[in-house]
Amino acid sequence: MSDKLEAYRRAESPLPGEMSLIPLYGAGFENLGVSGKPIRVPVPRPRADELLVRHDAVGLCFSDYKVIRAGQSHPRIRRDMSKDPVVLGHEVALTVVGVGEDLRGQYRVGDRFLVQADIYVDGVGHTYGYEIQGGLSQFNIVDQRVLNGDGGCYLLPLQPTTGYAEAALTEPWACVEAACNAEYRTTWLRGGSVLVAGEGDATGWESWHPARVCLASVSPALAERVYSWGAARGIEVAPDDGQSVFDDILVLSSDADLIEAAATRLAGGGVLAVLTNEQVARRIQFDVGRLHYDAITLVGASGDDVSAAYVPVRKSLKAGGCMWAMGAAGPMGHMHVQRAIELDRSPALIVATNLRSPRISELADSYGSAAEDRGIKLVCLTEEQVGSDAFRHRLWEETRGRGFDDIVVLAPSTAAFGQAIEFAAPGGLVNLFAGLRRGTMAPVDVNKVVGGAVRLIGTSGSSIADMRRMLALSESGAISTNRSVAAIGSLEAAIEGLVAVSEGRFAGKVVIYPQISHLPLTPLPGLKTALPNSYRRLADGREWTLEAEEELLRTLL
Numbered sequence: 001m002s003d004k005l006e007a008y009r010r011a012e013s014p015l016p017g018e019m020s021l022i023p024l025y026g027a028g029f030e031n032l033g034v035s036g037k038p039i040r041v042p043v044p045r046p047r048a049d050e051l052l053v054r055h056d057a058v059g060l061c062f063s064d065y066k067v068i069r070a071g072q073s074h075p076r077i078r079r080d081m082s083k084d085p086v087v088l089g090h091e092v093a094l095t096v097v098g099v100g101e102d103l104r105g106q107y108r109v110g111d112r113f114l115v116q117a118d119i120y121v122d123g124v125g126h127t128y129g130y131e132i133q134g135g136l137s138q139f140n141i142v143d144q145r146v147l148n149g150d151g152g153c154y155l156l157p158l159q160p161t162t163g164y165a166e167a168a169l170t171e172p173w174a175c176v177e178a179a180c181n182a183e184y185r186t187t188w189l190r191g192g193s194v195l196v197a198g199e200g201d202a203t204g205w206e207s208w209h210p211a212r213v214c215l216a217s218v219s220p221a222l223a224e225r226v227y228s229w230g231a232a233r234g235i236e237v238a239p240d241d242g243q244s245v246f247d248d249i250l251v252l253s254s255d256a257d258l259i260e261a262a263a264t265r266l267a268g269g270g271v272l273a274v275l276t277n278e279q280v281a282r283r284i285q286f287d288v289g290r291l292h293y294d295a296i297t298l299v300g301a302s303g304d305d306v307s308a309a310y311v312p313v314r315k316s317l318k319a320g321g322c323m324w325a326m327g328a329a330g331p332m333g334h335m336h337v338q339r340a341i342e343l344d345r346s347p348a349l350i351v352a353t354n355l356r357s358p359r360i361s362e363l364a365d366s367y368g369s370a371a372e373d374r375g376i377k378l379v380c381l382t383e384e385q386v387g388s389d390a391f392r393h394r395l396w397e398e399t400r401g402r403g404f405d406d407i408v409v410l411a412p413s414t415a416a417f418g419q420a421i422e423f424a425a426p427g428g429l430v431n432l433f434a435g436l437r438r439g440t441m442a443p444v445d446v447n448k449v450v451g452g453a454v455r456l457i458g459t460s461g462s463s464i465a466d467m468r469r470m471l472a473l474s475e476s477g478a479i480s481t482n483r484s485v486a487a488i489g490s491l492e493a494a495i496e497g498l499v500a501v502s503e504g505r506f507a508g509k510v511v512i513y514p515q516i517s518h519l520p521l522t523p524l525p526g527l528k529t530a531l532p533n534s535y536r537r538l539a540d541g542r543e544w545t546l547e548a549e550e551e552l553l554r555t556l557l
Contacts, residue, residue: 005554008515009160011054011097011110019043020491020514021137023085027071029499031081038491044141045098051107051142052098057164058135059091059172060494060510062330065502066435067130076130088498089135089512090117090128093158093167097139103147113155114167114471116464120150128154135168136494138514151464159475163546165488165511166474169481172509174462174470176335179408179433180317181466182459184297185248185271186310192247195240196226197262200252202275204307209233210248216240218252246270250306254278259446260285266296273309274300274450283443288417289436291458300450313429313455318405319345322398326420327411327434328352328380329359331484331509336408336433337363341371341378342479347406349377351398353391355411356384362507366483366542395423402426408433414442421445424454432458484509485544487526488552490519497521511544516556531555 007013020038025031033039046052067074067088072081096111117128126132126145133140146154158167188194188208196202197216206229213230215223215237230237245267251259254276263272263286274280290296301308317323317340325336337352350371354360364380371378379398383391396403403425409417412434420430421444436442448454462470473479486508489497497510500521510521519530524542527535533555537547 004557005550008553008557009095009110011095015043015052015097015139017043019138021087021133022491022494023087024068024081025085026081027069027073029068029495031071032068032495032498036495038494043139046100046141048100048102049144049147050100051096051103051147053094053113053140053142054097055089055092055094055135055138055140055514057093057168058089058512058514059165059168060089060497060501060512061091061172062501063090064088064129064498068498068502074130076125076127078131086130087133087137088129089137090115090130091168091171092128092135093164094135094140112158112160112162112167114158114170114467115146116151116154116156116462116467117171118461118463119145119154121145123150135514136491136512138491154464156464156467156471158471161546162475163482163549164513165485165544165549166482166546167471168511169484169509170467170471170474171462172332173335173474173479173481173484174466175459176332176339177470177473178462178466179336179431179459180339181315181469182431182457183315184313184455184457186312187307189247193244193267195244195246195249195262195265196222196252197240197249198251198253198255198258200275201304202250202252202306204305210235212236212238214238214240214244214246216242249273250275252276254280256280256282256284256446263287263298266290268294269296271297271299271310273306274298274446275302275304275306275309276450277302280446280450283445285441286444287439288414288432288442288458289438289440291456292432292435292460293438293458295458295460298444298449298456300446301453302450311453313427316345317347319347321347321405322349322402322425323347323351323406324395324404324408324420324423325350325352326407326409326416327354327413328363329354329357329507330410330504331486331507332433333410334363334366334507335484336410337367337378338483339479341367341374341376343473346374346376348375349379349398351379351381351395351404353380354382356382357504358382359504359507399423399425404428407431410434412436414440417442418444421448421454421456424448424452426452426454428452428454430454430456432456435460480543482544482546485511485524487511487521487523488513488519488544489521490514490516490556492517493519493521513552513556516553519556
């Protein structure tokens with residue numbers, strides 16, 4: 001290892017007076033940077049309770065493009081961007097290069113961390129790369145919001161041998177890990193609020209302990225039981241006021257209008273349970289944007305036992321089962337497939353599809369042999385290639401007419417979500433991983449949920465626990481996050497990199513190294529001529545490695 005690279009790792013070099021960053025002043029790529037380039041600003045100095053950090057690597061995310069597209073109308077932006085621009089970049093690895101006086105017993109220059117981007121202080125989000133300056137800057141101040149927020153410290157320490165790109169990509173990988181480890185409530189929320197609506201009967205809730213239950217058009221017999229139960233357990237029971245929102249809603253009816261109306265009154269994290277022995281006559285219109293962003297859940301069961309609707313479901317993929325990744329040609333689709341292949345308790349069949357992108361073949365090239373080695377059948381196809389009828393026939397054929405146990409919807413499409421429900425096997429789990437805007441309504445076949453015990457969930461982002469779990473998987477060698485790297489560049493290449501993300505140009509991730517200069521956006525195969533020493537250190541001539549990164553930094557720092 002060269003002295004230059006070792007000094008860089010230890011953060012021994014003197015700090016510069018200025019640094020580069022890329023500000024976003026409003027919606028549109030024309031407002032990103034100045035004349036399409038980074039700007040120069042003074043390097044800040046930390047106060048007594050702050051750290052100065054150096055950004056070493058940052059992954060570009062489609063969520064970054066969503067901010068560019070929306071500007072300050074984005075729900076996570078709460079300021080006038082024209083006067084106080086946003087600096088994007090929440091998938092970031094960093095090194096401490098300055099320590100405020102009050103923190104010198106806790107942190108040292110050279111300490112390395114990644115950031116859990118979803119930072120909360122007093123319940124208010126201060127996301128890194130949104131409200132807090134992000135990784136598309138060479139240096140940054142980390143203040144008490146990050147160091148002492150609601151979740152404690154949002155910095156996760158890295159092992160000395162962990163690569164910079166490897167660490168930065170822990171954040172998107174943690175979103176995949178969160179999707180495969182979703183937490184489900186198995187009872188009404190303790191201390192929460194419940195709405196019971198409809199004239200059917202219900203049992204199985206008597207041992208649960210919410211704070212409040214409201215009743216709407218229930219049978220006299222059920223109302224009498226609930227009032228008596230509430231009085232005995234100190235639980236408030238009252239008629240529904242027609243306006244309140246609830247943590248849990250139980251609909252005892254096959255009335256589609258009633259189910260639709262009830263769904264609009266779910267609080268964030270809420271569960272809508274439908275119990276009926278009759279067929280729901282039509283598909284209901286359901287806000288799938290809330291399914292993703294607000295973590296609401298739709299469950300159901302036939303019969304009268306409400307606990308059957310809340311029965312625990314697996315947190316991981318069904319071992320030996322059938323998995324379908326819809327819209328899998330992009331980076332997150334590749335991650336879902338890679339994880340399903342490489343970790344224990346893998347499915348026996350993985351079907352990865354895209355509507356029309358030829359990039360799906362890259363997924364087969366990347367992971368086909370690994371799947372075969374583990375006895376997993378990997379099928380990659382597009383509907384455009386085979387036609388819609390043949391596509392549907394192939395899906396039923398591959399699952400022997402049963403459907404899929406686990407379906408991850410990565411395509412931001414209401415049609416895709418509806419198709420996922422159709423192909424869900426009994427007891428199947430459908431996860432809307434793609435972000436559709438709140439208020440996006442999609443038709444949902446509730447009969448699959450009630451009669452087939454299919455669970456409809458959505459996951460968005462990750463927690464610090466997900467980050468810790470994913471970091472442990474990466475640093476132990478169980479999962480290689482470096483396999484997700486498709487292209488690299490210096491900070492000057494970040495704008496082109498974000499355009500590439502918006503266009504879906506790469507099947508993997510773009511990683512920016514803010515501390516190097518004058519490296520244009522370069523797909524890994526392009527390193528053969530641009531940086532041949534790094535190219536020779538790729539795995540199998542196609543996968544990013546720690547050794548390739550070290551050679552990059554030796555050459556360009």
